[in-house]
Amino acid sequence: MSNFVAGLTNDDPAITAPVYEQYVQYDGTVPVSATVSVSFPPSDHTFRYVIIQKQFSSGGPICLAEVRVFIRGSLVHHKKNF
Numbered sequence: 001m002s003n004f005v006a007g008l009t010n011d012d013p014a015i016t017a018p019v020y021e022q023y024v025q026y027d028g029t030v031p032v033s034a035t036v037s038v039s040f041p042p043s044d045h046t047f048r049y050v051i052i053q054k055q056f057s058s059g060g061p062i063c064l065a066e067v068r069v070f071i072r073g074s075l076v077h078h079k080k081n082f
Contacts, residue, residue, distance in 0.1 A: 001062060002029035004054050006038045008047035018051045 007020030022045075024038045050069055054062060 001054075001064075003027055004052055004062070006040075007051040007053070008040060008049070009051060010048045013049060013051060018049075018053070020051065022047070 004026050005020070005023050006026065007018060007023035009018055009020055011018065022040050022043060024040055026036065026038055030036050050067065052062065052064065052067065
């Protein structure tokens with residue numbers, strides 16, 4: 001995976017296409033089985049959804065084994081089995 005954007009939003013992405021209230025760009029390539037971190041600036045707002053999307057459309061799928069979200073010293077862990 002390479003060149004992706006991570007965004008935070010309260011809009012359900014199944015209903016409304018994501019328009020990020022906050023987003024962070026990751027420029028570079030993530031090797032297979034590697035771990036990367038993306039940090040958002042501090043905010044007084046809370047967000048319901050974390051969106052991960054390719055910056056450039058290459059027609060290929062995004063493959064994520066797991067995503068971990070750390071919130072003010074807490075850990076929320078979501079793992080989706082494919």
